[in-house]
Amino acid sequence: MAGMAQVRPYRGIEAAERLDERRRRLVEAGLDLLGGDSAETDLTVRAVCSRAGLTARYFYESFTDKDEFVVAVFDAAVADVAATTQAAVAASPPAGQGRAGIANLVRIVSTDSRMGRVLFDVRMSNPVILRKRSDLGGIFAFLLAQHLASALRRDQTGRSNAAVHFVVGGVGQTISAWLAGEVDLSQEQLVDQLAAILGALDDPGLYFD
Structure with missing residues (x-):
């Protein structure tokens, strides 16, 4: 329309692409600062x-305030982990899918320590990160409970819900302790241990009399 301003490409790059690139750089900077060796306590x-x-x-072109920005950083980290983990699980046979998912998660947080700190470090004090972790833990517990109900072909029980919350919290705490050097296991040993724990969830005796 004649009355609307046209945004021209700059050096061949469209305005939307430039906006996306600036947002990506900001989120990457946020991951550096929140998950770095000397993490910012007051971002x-x-x-x-x-x-x-x-x-x-x-x-402020992309974010209204710091809280919205921190949410974006956390969600970007989760999205990366989720996408690669889903791909790893899908590429594995059914019997090995649990291990494939854990192996991918451990590989990511081991390769990129920033991701590990943002997602699991219990010393993180940023209130937005803590709230997002709590929300994510609840989602993981819900999904795991659904998976168990489907795999065992039984309705969920109070015992099964207790077990999945225990496992979700335990896996997060274990990875946090491992990243902090408090768990003396190699990467492969950690994957084996966590996979064994998750494999034990297939025992119906944990949930039913």
């Missing part, structure tokens, strides 16, 4: 923009 817009090499106006 600031200035620190994020300095790390990303952008001005504050570009921060």
